[in-house]
Amino acid sequence: MSLMEQILALHSVDVQVRALRGRLDSAKHYLKTQETHMRDLQAQRDEVELQRKHTQAQIANLEMEANGVGVQIQKMRDELNNSGNTKQYSAILTGLKSLELQKDNFEQQALAQMEKVEQLVARIAQFDVKLGERTTLHDKATTELHDRTKETSERLGELDRERALAASHVPAPSMTIFDEVANMHDGEAVSTVMTVDARSREYACTACNVEIPYQLYSRLLGDGTSLIQCLSCKRILYLEMAELEAASKRKPAAKSV
Template sequence: MSLLQQLLALHRADVQVRSLRSRLSQADRYLATQQKQLDDVLAQRGDVETQRRQLQAQVANMEMEGKAIGERIERLRADLNQSGNTKQYTAILQEMKVIEVQRDELDTQALAQMERVEQLNKRLADFDTVLTERSRLCDAAKAESAERHRDTADRLSELERERAAAAAGVPATAMTLFDEVADLHEGEALSEVQVISARHREYACSACSTEIPFGVYTRLLGEGGAVVQCTSCRRILHLPAETEATAAKKR
């Protein structure tokens, strides 16, 4: 088997390995995206939850403060009933008024904070709805990815063995070149020489349409296995199967 034939065999296995791997990484990327979106919503929900906890703590403090003020007013009211003279009575009444204003302000503040807690409760409920949907999508992506890995594991290792077997006889320099060009063109390391006009000796790279000099064509015909790259796209050139078969008989 000529080097070019070995490269063609390698190419056939390589293309399939790459295609399977790309299907797997596609599923993995989709899963990672879903997981990230779920995590983002969880983090946002966590922030709102923290805000709610802080507000609830503030409301609880206000309630305690309100209770203390209420008790103080009760005590002042008892003092008021027992006050001995007008001066004392007026002083207590004055103090009560000041404290009652404080209590009203506190009540107003507490009410506003409770309204904010309610708003946060609504936002948390909205987050929960989104989270249910996001979790469902994430679970589906996990299952899909696991299924793809399971389904392709055997086929992939089989193809990888085929690829390794095809690569075994290829010299290191040709192998490096093959991998470089394959990476450059998503696995398309080889390109067939297209005969535009045999009479006018016009040939082109079938992948990128760049003209192939007649000299290159005759080299491929004559040597059988010469590794020649397209000057434009760098793909390794090979003859059409029929032309190669005819040429091989003459060599």
Template sequence: MTLQEQIYELFLLEKQVRGLNRRLEVATYQHDQMQAKLNRLQAQHDELATQHKQTQAHSSTLEHQARDVEERITTLRDQMATVTNNKEYSALLIEVNTLKLSKGKVEEEALVQMEQVEGLQSQLTELMSQIEEQKKLVSAAEGEVKNRREEVGAELTERTAKRDAAADQIPSDIIPVFNRLCDQHDGEPLAPAVEDNAKRMEYSCGGCYMTIPLERVNSLFTQPDTLTTCPSCQRFLYVDDVLREQMDARAAKNQKS
């Protein structure tokens, strides 16, 4: 097997490994997104629950204050029924009226707090419903991740082993370049040489579509144990079936003529 054939075989195996990994990554990403949403909902629920508890406590305090004021008013009225001094009676009456105003304000504020408690409780109920629904989605996503791992696990292990074995057959100084090109070009470190115009002998890179000098195309055929790169994107070039058939057909035609 020539070096060009070896690098092409590694390329195909790398694509298979990346494809299998991507299937796992998609399922994992979807699960992570759903889990993140669940976390946000739970955090929102906790915040609302704290606010609900505090508002409820404040409302309860106001109710106690209103009862205390009412008890004080009752006590004062009892005193008013027994006093004989007009001055003392007037003082008690003023205090009763003042307490009535105070009680009214407290009851009004307590009512506002109770309405807020009811509103928060309604939000908590709705939020809890969303959380339960989101938990179902997260559980389903976890099952999907598990299924994907079981589905591709053995195949991924096998393909990875084959890819690593293929990489061992290639000179060690080429592998870092291959890996860098994989990262730069989204798992596409190789590209086919494309014939744009046979008469003018014009060729381009199937990866970046930039022009390839004719001598580089010739080296693909004459130096199979040398790797040729695109001068623009630096991908390793290879001869695909289309270009090979074009070249073979042209060679056969030239022989007949």
């Protein structure tokens, strides 16, 4: 096998490994996204729940205060009924009015806080609906990842072994180039070269359409001991059989010119 044939053999298994791993990675990524959404929602819900608890505690305090004042009011009313003279009566009455205002104030504040609690409870309910929807999506994503892992793990193991075998035939420097370019182009490490115009020796990389100089093209027709890369996209270049045949037919004619 020539170096390029080894590279093409490696490439054909490499793209399969990448495709399969890509499917697994996208399922993992989807699950992670769902987990992040759920965590965010839960954190927001916890925050609102904390506010609800604080507000509930404030209501309890306000009600306690109002009850305390209520007891004082009751006491004063008794005193009022038993008051001996007009002066004492009017003093108690003034105190009583002030206390009633205080009690009313506490009750109003408690009422306002109760409305706030109602709003917070409604928001918590909204979060629960959203969390329910997210849980469904999260469960689906978990199943999807589990199924994909199950269906691909065996095949992926085989392909990894095939890839390692194909890679073992490729010399280290060429392997480095292959890995670099494959990573650069999501596995599209190789590209064919097409003849744009044989007479004027115009050739192009079929992946990026950039012109391939004739010097490079003629090296592709050579012994194939080193890899030739596109000057623009860096993909490893090769000639398809039809192109090779066409080129070999053109060669003698080119020499005679």
